[in-house]
Structures are given as structure tokens and as C-alpha cells.
Amino acid sequence: MPPKSFKPVQPIWCPGCGDFGVLAAVKRAAANLHIAPHELVLVGGIGCSGSIHNFLEINGIHALHGRLLPQAIGVKLANPALTVVAAGGDGDGYAIGMGHFLHAFKKNASILYLVMNNETYGLTKGQPSPTSQIGFEGNVEPPFHAMLTALSVPAPNFLARTFSGDPKGMTAILEEALKFNREGRGFAFVEDLSPCVTYNDTYKLWREKVVDVTTLPGYDPTNRRTMFGLCLDQIEQGRFPVGVLHRPSAAEREGLEVKLMGDGPGPVRASSDLASNRAHYEKLLAALA
């Protein structure tokens, strides 16, 4: 009998919240890939969506607002054997956490960043977020399109967008993203369109306006230029492109943790005890003159 561990609690989300779809898809994807609870670490942001780790039987960390990516990258670099997911909302990722968001593409650590985008700050009761449409709660700033930014960074990342109204499609994409991470290929970014039923109920609009990019003529997820153009066209027509937007053509292990440590031990498993490193230390100290 293993010891009794953390038991998930009931989600705090409003009935019908898009985040339920994400929770279900994460569970299914992890089960399909046979990831044991102790192998999975989920770093949550601040906001409704960032509480997702409380509802799962896994290792959870609740990060500071906007800082889930550096924490998740720290976990992965310290122990590359863990499967690491960072999950939060659009305010957490694209406002307070924007600096880390941009650098995560370039760092390319093999973690999954899952943003539940509801175009509002739900937990603080409906203020406009970086992705809010013009006119929402007096918003006059144009919405930020994370996917266009993601496509503009030339790094071997896996990029996709999903919709909570299509849990099956989301599960398949999350599975592919986690697999990508577990093979050490690099950073996976998945933005889920996850409506806030209380402050910004976009289910109806999104059901009508999502477009599966794979059905578009010229779809080529290995070509950033093409995908940027396809997405921009759709956005300009008021539509919401979903599906895999970028998938590196070569199956190379480009993850930061692989670049830094190869298949080496990683800091946690690297020996930090004195005895086994003594000769090395003595040399280091003897070099001081």
C-alpha cells in the first residue's frame, strides 16, 4: 500500500466553465500516455484556471502570479525525468507574465505551457485582459494574439490552439504536446479557447467562428511563414484558428535540458555529496593561487 497522498478537491469553477474541458482533456491525455501521478508536475498560475492543479492527482505547485513559466523551467532543468506542465490564464501569461512568455519560446525547455484564454480576468470579476476584444468592459486596446507572437519566434517549438467546446480535439493535441516534451524535443505551447460563462460567455461566438487550420488550403505546420499568413487572414476575418500551428519537421531533441545536460544526470540526480566529488573539489581549490 503506498502512503496516502494529496487528494484532489472539487473544482472552484462556475458550472459550464471552459476549464472543465481542459481538466478532462489533461486527465485523458496523461492516462493515454501512461504518465503516473508522481511523474507529472503541474505548475499553476494565478487566476481561475491556475487552480487546476488542486483538482488533479499529481504533483502541483501554485506559482506566483505570472511566474509559472520560470518555476516550471526550474523544475524541468533540475529533474528532466519529470513531465512538467505549466497552466494558467491569459492575464497571468500575457500581461504580468509576458516577459517570461516570450523567453520561453527561445529557451525551449521541454515543458508544456497551457493557457486557458477566456479574454477576461474572471477571478477578479471581469476586467479586460490582454486578449479582450475592443469594446469589452470599455476596452480600447486591440487584443493580443499569442499564436501570432508564438509563430514569430524562430525556435523548434510545438504550437497549437484548442477549443474547450471540442474536448476530443484538445485531448489529441495535448497528447501530442506531452509526447513532444517527453521526447526532449522542446517547448510546447497550447492555447485553449476556454469561455468564462459568468463574465464573458463566448461559447456561441467561438462555436461559430473557430476554424480548423488543418482544413485550410496550403496548411503546412512546418512552415512558419505560411502558418502566420493563414492565421492572420482568419483573425482579420473575425475567426479563431485552432489546430496544430507549428510542428518542427525534424524529430530532434532540441530541448534546453538536453542541450545543457545531454542524457546526463541533471542537477537532482547529479551527486551533491562530498565524498564522491572530493577529488574534483580538491583540484578546484588547488587551482586557486
Added chain:
Amino acid sequence: MPEPRARPLELADLSVMIGGQGGDGTLTVSDLLGRYFRKRGLYVYTSRNVLSRIRGGHADASVRASRDATAAVKAQVDVLVAFDQQAIDLGRAELASHGFVIYDSTTFRSDLPNAAGFPFATLVGGPLGQPIFKNTAAYGALSVLFGFDHTQTREVIEERFRRRSPEALEKNLKALEIGRKAALEAPGVAHRFSVVDGEAHDLILTTGNQAVALGFTVGGGRFFAGYPITPATEIMEYLQRYLPPLGGVVRQAEDELAAINMVIGASYAGARAMTSTSGPGLSLMTEGIGHAATAELPILVADCSRVGPSTGQPTRHEQGDLSHLANLGHGEYPRFVIAPADPVDAFGMTVEALNLADRWRVPVILLLDQALSQNTTTTRRFDLEKVVIDRGPRLSPEQVAGLAEYKIYGFSENGVSTWAAPGTPGVWSEVTGNEHDEWGHVSVDPVNRRKMMHKRMEKMQKARDELPAGRLFGPAHAKVGLIGFGSTSGPILEAQRLLESRGVPTRYYQARTLYPVPAHELDPFLAGVDVAYLVENNYTGQFARLVRETVPWHHAKLRSILKYDGASFRAPEIVAGIREAA
């Protein structure tokens, strides 16, 4: 024309200040002199005063060589080496009455009486093709001025330039001879001074920053994330060399927010993790440090303080972060602030800090200051024998398997919970900065909140006897007390010797744990003296304030000696401060 001297003036404690434009090679002259004096068995302490720019602008360096162990800048300059007029202007006030100036007369003339000008740039420019060798020529002239042993003088050049290229070595040896020849031909220069031999052999020359990096490495530190900031950057640079061969990771993050949070993530995953920064970065990291304390994740933060606030004087010395560290952040949480006094202390204390962080599952702040971080000092070799690694209540997979339940925040007698690194089969947990129950579930229960506050906050009292103990110097009967921390210890110890020679015995308490304020050490110390001078490099007397608050019954005995001009203390300033305050 300088007056010829009958006999060389023998110096057992000397200081040479070298000033010029950035890029003139003042640091090279300082380095060459330091190497030479060490060959003579002297203790060496070097400091530098550079502007926050890569090239140009005035920069100076000073080298002190002494028969007695020293870790302070000498108040008076015996020899000033000037590559520009500014060096003369700045050095004038500190020049001893017997002081002498060697300067490059290519571009200016010195108006000081005891001076010899040599057109170093022109002298080397012709035969060597480049004026940049003027610094080595100046070293040659200095070797004549001090009557250096010629063989040892050349050895220094060989040791320094051998690794560059045969051509660099050859040209520098030529520049040395050019400088020597010029000085030998000038009246009143040769052997004006002589240097005694010392007994300081088999010592190393190092900085506080290098000591921290080495302490972290041998203490089992395997993860570092930081962001470049003067005067902390060298810690990251050393670790970039030390850690990767051991399987460790060093990352330069996009900002200090990322650095501290990467460290938190790595600590969560079970690595010994650290960051280093200075004031502005510390401000950005503050939210993260509070998070680590509440989430009960051990982290180590080295703060190498500089003149603040804001950009302040980024390359200059100050001890102005202490109040911030003692009150760090919003809300209330435990933290240990410990301050080494010298590189040997910094090495040992970094290992101790890692152990404290792991044993108590708290953030530990290692407080350095610019002088300790960057000035070089000869010191005894770091001792591996004293290094002990204690990872605290960490459970092995076998121990975990034997548990009935795995509570990440389980209550215990000392407030510290046992834990296992994530990935340990069979268990998982929830780690959070939200108030939580023993399982990590978010909790707003008032009874639980009180219990958790006690669990965390009482670590500060319970750890008391494990925190670095202060050190006492000077006779126990002395009625005049001195209190200080960090690099200020060097000038305080020197001031003690000056005072002793004038018949004023003093007792010095070197605080090594600053927060929680060690009342158990301060109380008996203050009870034993009639008056105590708190010597610190800040405007408001930050440590004095903490001491007053902690042992208010000794209030009337406390005086402050403060310096906040960007430079470290010179021993006579402390002596003068005592006279003024008395």
C-alpha cells in the same frame, strides 16, 4: 627635481594607488604589484574604483601590502601612479607626507613636489609599436623605486603573460626593461623605498564572490539562475565554470523575477539552488523570497549590496540593504540573514547557508557588500575538511514507502516537515504560497492559519543555536565596544590595533547572523562594555536600529559611526569617529 634620499624608507605596510583612464591598464599594474608582494610573503589587499562603463573615464585601483594580515584599504597612499591628471587630483589628499608620485608625462605634468614623470606611452610606443605597454613600463619604474629583486620582478611578468602568447610575453618583458632603465637614469627614484619580507606563504588571493561560488559548489549546490548585476555578477560567472562539469546547471535568466522563480522551481524539484543579486535585483526578487518561505522551499539568495536605491552608484560600496532584508516583503515569514566578513568566512558560510535552508526549509540570505564581493585579499586556503552536507528532513524512496500518509506540510516539533523530491514513486503533493493545511490544500480556516503561522514563524527562534555565531576580538575587560558586520570587519580590526597602541583596549563583536537579530549574543556583549560603537556603511544606522529594537535596555550605550560616500572605511576614520562620539 625630487630630492635624493640617503637611505631607502623601509615599509612594512604600504599602499600603491594607480589611476588612469579606463583601458590604461591600471588593473594590470595592480595585479603585477600584488603578485610581486605575495612572492615576498606579504599580505595583499586590492580594491578598485571603476565607473559603470566599459572603456574610458577615470578608474583607479589600489594595492596594499603588509606584513600583518589585513583586509582593509590603507588610509594613506605611499606611492601614486598616475596615467592622467585626475589620478593626481584624486590621490593628492591621500598621499602620505613621504609619498611619491610616478606619472606618465606623455600627456600631462604633475605639480606635486615628490614626483617623477616618464613618458611611458612614448617610450614603449617606438620600440614596441603600441603605447598599451605603458602599464608594464610603469611597473618596471616601480620595481626600481622600491628596489625590487630583479629576478622576481621578471618572474611576475612571466607568470602573468606566459599564457597569452610568446609575443605578448616578449613585449611585456621589453616594456619592463624600458621602464626600469628610465627610472634608473632619473635622479632620486632608485630604491627610494624598500619592502620588508613577510611570512605569508601558501595563501590564496581571492574575492568574496569567488568564495561564495566555491562554497556553493562544494556544498552540493547544483542549480543557479541569475541576472547580471554589479557587484554580484562574478558569482554567476564562476559558477558557469564550476557547475556544468558536476552535472549542475547555471542559467542567465531574462530578469531577476525569472531567476528567483527558476531557483524556486529547482528547489521544489530537489536541487540545492541559489541566485545572487544586488539591491535593484533584490527588490524584484522579494515577492519570490516570500513565496519560497510560505511554500517552505529552501533557497539561497546572495545579496552583494552596493550604493542604492535605484541605480545609485552601481560600482560603489554600501551596506544599505539590511533594513530591507530584515523586513523583506509583504506579510510575515521566516528568513535568515547571515553575513560573512571575509572570503574564508564566505566560503564556509555559503555551505552553512545551504544546510540551514535545507534543515529549516526557509530562504537564507547571504549578505555581502561590494568590498567583500570584489576586493581581493590574501587568505588561507579553503578547507574541505570542515565541509558537511546536511540535506535536512528529506526522505528516501524507501522511507517514503514505509509511511502511512505523506503530508508535505505535516506539523512537527520544530516546524519542519519531512518531504521527498517530486518523482518519488507512490507519492505526490501540493506545494503552494496560498495558506494551506498539512496536505497543501488551500485553507482559510482561522485555526489552521494560526497553527501554520506558528509552524513557520517559530523556525526563527528554534534555529537560533544553529545560526552562525558572532565572533569576539580584543580583551574581555575592554570597556569600549565595537560592533560591525561584513567587510567592515577588516577596518574595524585594524582600528582596534591603532586604538590598542594608543592605550585604548576595545572589544569587537562581529555579527555573523543579522536576522533574526542575535539578542542572546548582543545582550552579554553590551552588558560587558560601557559604550559600543556600531560601525556600518549606511546613512541611518540600519543595524544599530535593529540592535536598539532587540535589546532596548542597552540603548544608552549605543553610538553609530556611519559612512555613506561609496567607499569602505579606512581604519583611522573609525578611530576618529570614536574620538568624536566620546
